[in-house]
Amino acid sequence: MSHVQPIVASTAVFKDDIFKGKVLFCTGGGSGICKGMTEAVMRHGADAVIVGRKLDRLMQSAEELSRLTGRTCLPVQADVRYPKQIQDAVAKTIEKFGKIDFVICGAAGNFLAPISGLSENGFRTVIEIDTLGTYNTIKATLPHVRATKGSYIHVSATLHYRGTPYQVHVSAAKAAVDATSNVLAVEEGPHGVRSNVIAPGPIAGTEGADRLTPKGPGSGMGAMPAGRYGDVKDIANTAVFLFSDAASFLSGQVIAVDGASEHIRSMQLPYPESVLDPVSMKSLIKPRM
Numbered sequence: 001m002s003h004v005q006p007i008v009a010s011t012a013v014f015k016d017d018i019f020k021g022k023v024l025f026c027t028g029g030g031s032g033i034c035k036g037m038t039e040a041v042m043r044h045g046a047d048a049v050i051v052g053r054k055l056d057r058l059m060q061s062a063e064e065l066s067r068l069t070g071r072t073c074l075p076v077q078a079d080v081r082y083p084k085q086i087q088d089a090v091a092k093t094i095e096k097f098g099k100i101d102f103v104i105c106g107a108a109g110n111f112l113a114p115i116s117g118l119s120e121n122g123f124r125t126v127i128e129i130d131t132l133g134t135y136n137t138i139k140a141t142l143p144h145v146r147a148t149k150g151s152y153i154h155v156s157a158t159l160h161y162r163g164t165p166y167q168v169h170v171s172a173a174k175a176a177v178d179a180t181s182n183v184l185a186v187e188e189g190p191h192g193v194r195s196n197v198i199a200p201g202p203i204a205g206t207e208g209a210d211r212l213t214p215k216g217p218g219s220g221m222g223a224m225p226a227g228r229y230g231d232v233k234d235i236a237n238t239a240v241f242l243f244s245d246a247a248s249f250l251s252g253q254v255i256a257v258d259g260a261s262e263h264i265r266s267m268q269l270p271y272p273e274s275v276l277d278p279v280s281m282k283s284l285i286k287p288r289m
Contacts, residue, residue: 201258
């Protein structure tokens with residue numbers, strides 16, 4: 001499109017050392033959007049801990065992030081569904097760095113499935129990772145974030161703003177994440193803690209976008225008001241801003257980083273064909289995680 005806007009790296013916008021001496025704790029930081037946010041925060045002076053289930057990916061990402069930013073990135077294996085594991089990850093963070101200033105709750109799971117074809121276990125698993133995982137992370141980190149008067153960012157979605165076919169599990173999970181962040185902002189604001197939500201729109205080149213974008217005729221996302229799909233750097237820029245002092249009066253907000261696409265979003269899957277005949281959609285849907 002002729003009106004495509006350039007993507008600006010966060011290092012070109014914000015001062016290099018605005019997070020000097022700060023410590024970031026990020027779940028889901030081994031890949032995708034959360035890894036991009038972690039890199040951006042580290043580029044501006046912070047050290048980081050990335051938490052996830054796959055240790056080999058975490059170790060590789062931590063080495064890469066440390067090399068790219070000149071800061072320290074500690075990989076810690078943990079499953080956010082289990083409070084004890086996330087508590088242990090926090091303990092390792094405190095042992096290494098002595099504090100936690102910023103938290104990104106980004107661990108998530110998703111796949112395409114209609115209600116009629118979604119198992120109880122599939123629904124529960126996404127709720128456990130996204131919603132309970134967010135709560136477990138908050139509970140484990142809150143005393144330390146209170147001590148530093150720090151800030152939370154929760155990674156949500158825009159899917160639950162409207163009824164989105166094949167996305168009941170993540171819609172329910174992310175609606176709960178948004179609500180949790182709002183209560184956290186209200187309860188912890190007097191303690192000096194802020195909490196906000198980033199809701200990414202269609203972000204190109206991520207595992208989630210590749211997994212959730214149907215393949216085949218009639219499966220396109222349609223026109224993008226911004227003239228392009230989003231980039232991980234767009235989410236990273238927003239994270240740097242929200243953690244910075246420039247956003248000190250910003251709390252309890254849900255920020256859709258979507259290039260205005262939510263205003264004109266159409267169905268990703270053919271409608272009503274996708275709900276009348278789910279079997280015919282199998283060729284367009286990638287396998288579950």
